[in-house]
Amino acid sequence: MNSPKTPSAEPILVTGGAGYIGSHVVRDLDAKGYFPVVLDDLSSGHAEAMLCGELVRGDAGDTERVGALIRARGIRRVLHFAAFIQVEESVAEPLKYYENNSFNCLRLLKACLASGVKSFIFSSSAAVYGIPGTIPVAETAPLLPINPYGASKLVSEMLLRDAAASRPGFRYVALRYFNAAGADRLARLGQDYRKPTHLLTRALKTALGRFPCLEVFGDDYPTADGTAVRDYIHVDDLSSAHLKALEYLENGGESRAFNCGYGVGHSVLDVVAAAKRVTGIDFPVVHAARRPGDPAALVADPGLIRRELGWAPPVPALDEIVASAWKWEQKLAARKN
Ligand code: UFG
Numbered sequence: 001m002n003s004p005k006t007p008s009a010e011p012i013l014v015t016g017g018a019g020y021i022g023s024h025v026v027r028d029l030d031a032k033g034y035f036p037v038v039l040d041d042l043s044s045g046h047a048e049a050m051l052c053g054e055l056v057r058g059d060a061g062d063t064e065r066v067g068a069l070i071r072a073r074g075i076r077r078v079l080h081f082a083a084f085i086q087v088e089e090s091v092a093e094p095l096k097y098y099e100n101n102s103f104n105c106l107r108l109l110k111a112c113l114a115s116g117v118k119s120f121i122f123s124s125s126a127a128v129y130g131i132p133g134t135i136p137v138a139e140t141a142p143l144l145p146i147n148p149y150g151a152s153k154l155v156s157e158m159l160l161r162d163a164a165a166s167r168p169g170f171r172y173v174a175l176r177y178f179n180a181a182g183a184d185r186l187a188r189l190g191q192d193y194r195k196p197t198h199l200l201t202r203a204l205k206t207a208l209g210r211f212p213c214l215e216v217f218g219d220d221y222p223t224a225d226g227t228a229v230r231d232y233i234h235v236d237d238l239s240s241a242h243l244k245a246l247e248y249l250e251n252g253g254e255s256r257a258f259n260c261g262y263g264v265g266h267s268v269l270d271v272v273a274a275a276k277r278v279t280g281i282d283f284p285v286v287h288a289a290r291r292p293g294d295p296a297a298l299v300a301d302p303g304l305i306r307r308e309l310g311w312a313p314p315v316p317a318l319d320e321i322v323a324s325a326w327k328w329e330q331k332l333a334a335r336k337n
Contacts, residue, residue, distance in 0.1 A: 009035040011073045013117075015060035015108065016081030017053065018045030020191045021123065021180055024239040025079060027051050027189065032243060037073055039066065040082065049189055061104030067111035078112055079121040079242060080105065083153075086197050087127065087293045090149035101152035106159050113167060119249040120160065120172040121242055124257060126231070126298045128154045128176060135229075136263050136301035139176070139256075147293030157257060164255040171255045173245040178231035178261030178300050180238050182321040183328035190235075190328030199268060200232070200322060203275040204329040206283045214283060216268050218290035221297075227268035229297040231261035234321050237313040244309040253308065261300025262315045270318060278322040 012029055016022040017038030022045070026036045036053030039060055047055055058065060060082045069075070083101045084090070090097040105122075112120060127150030128143050145151040160172045181200045183190030191201050206214040219226040241260050266274075272285055306312045 009033055010077075011035045011037050011075050013037050013039060013070060013073075013075045013078040014053070014081065015039045015079070016045060016083065016123075017079075018042060018047060018049050018055065019081055020193070021177070021235060021238060022079075022081035023049035023051070023189050024184060024235050025081070025242045026053050027184070028239050028243055029053075034077075037069070037075065039069070044193055046192060049192070051188060059104070061100075061107040063107045063111045066108060067115045070111060070115040070117060075115075076117060077119045077121075077246065078108075078117050079123075080108060081123045083123060085149065087147050087149045088197065088291055090147050090152070091293045094148035097148045097152040098155070101149075102155040102159070105156040109159055109163050113163060113170060118169060118171070119246065120170070121245050121249075122156060122160055122172060122174040124157055124174040124176045125150060125153045126176050126178045126259070126261065126300065128157065129295075129298065131295045132298070135265070135297050136299045137259070138301040139259055139304055146295060149293070161255070171249050171253070173249060173253070173255070174257040175241055175245060175260045176257055176300075177238060178233055178259070178298060180235050181232040182234040182236070182324040185236060185324055187324070187327040187331050190325065190332065192332060199230075199271055200275065200325055201329070203272055203283070204279065204322075204326055207275060207279040207281040208329060208333050210333075212284065214272065214285045215288040216272070216285060217288055217294065219287050221290075223267055223296055225267050225269050228294055229265040229267050229299060231263065231265055231299045232271070232318065232321055233261050234313075234316050234324065237262075237316075240313060241305065241309065241311045244311045248309050256308075258305040258309060259300040259302055260305060260311075261302055263300050263302045264315055265297060265299040266318055271322075274318045274322045275326075278319055278326050
């Protein structure tokens with residue numbers, strides 16, 4: 001795939017850049033003047049999701065091949081998105097998660113350290129906190145994941161921490177994502193998983209008739225309405241945090257982890273109500289048992305990322321996030337019909 005950028009634009013390696021969050025970041029890296037070299041095995045990403053840059057099809061855990069790619073292109077900066085992301089699946093198939101998320105991160109890191117990479121941005125997750133003792137949760141909270149997905153991300157954070165401590169020229173930022181949601185505001189990009197499991201996507205696809213009903217997993221949590229609370233962050237804002245993190249490392253910022261959320265919680269029923277308002281469709285909803293591995297509430301304390309990275313986008317209304325996802329879902333449905 002060709003990019004309008006000149007060959008002199010700085011190459012930057014983006015693993016998983018054809019995926020949901022990665023593709024939005026690739027769009028923004030290109031706009032910032034980088035040349036994204038996307039390494040993606042297309043197991044969940046899509047080549048069409050790359051609006052720019054170059055796609056190299058392959059495995060981020062192939063140390064030799066990735067090292068050769070980094071050296072051949074003179075790459076100094078890496079963003080690592082490629083990972084499995086479903087909490088429930090990680091409970092059923094934990095080794096699959098440790099292998100792809102932790103071991104492949106280790107193998108990628110070996111390639112980076114051996115090839116002169118200076119900056120590394122890692123897609124971590126709020127799942128590293130497990131069941132936080134206080135909400136909102138700050139970066140200083142205990143890291144006690146309650147599912148293999150969160151544990152696999154925490155192992156990667158530890159690998160990064162120790163690798164960076166051993167190499168003064170190598171620094172990283174781990175962004176602990178809360179719940180990425182929504183789609184590119186021009187509806188060119190969005191979530192397109194082969195087996196969608198995320199709440200908002202399931203709700204909108206139910207509105208479109210793709211599923212008979214939306215299941216609400218658990219209504220007996222210790223929250224205001226009994227359903228689980230999350231900090232839903234617009235994917236465009238999540239993307240801009242990566243650009244800020246690169247800038248921070250550029251300016252000599254030290255290696256560390258940052259929460260990436262607004263600090264605003266919405267329950268499952270809030271999301272369902274917003275989806276009904278935005279679509280104008282009163283889709284069927286049923287109550288079901290709690291989903292294994294789900295904490296009751298996960299809401300970010302965004303103080304650190306605001307102070308250190310200057311990342312403080314205006315917080316969009318939930319309906320705005322839902323509306324962007326709805327535009328995308330309708331486009332996707334039209335394309336697939
Ligand atoms: N939920 C439902 N019905 C559904 C889907 C989800 O009730 O059909 C509920 C879940 O049980 C949970 C909430 O909606 O309580 C949010 O679930 P998602 O699957 O949308 O997202 P998760 O909170 O499980 O996980 C997401 C990402 C992780 C990330 C985490 C951080 O998938 O990668 O957010 O908060 F780590």
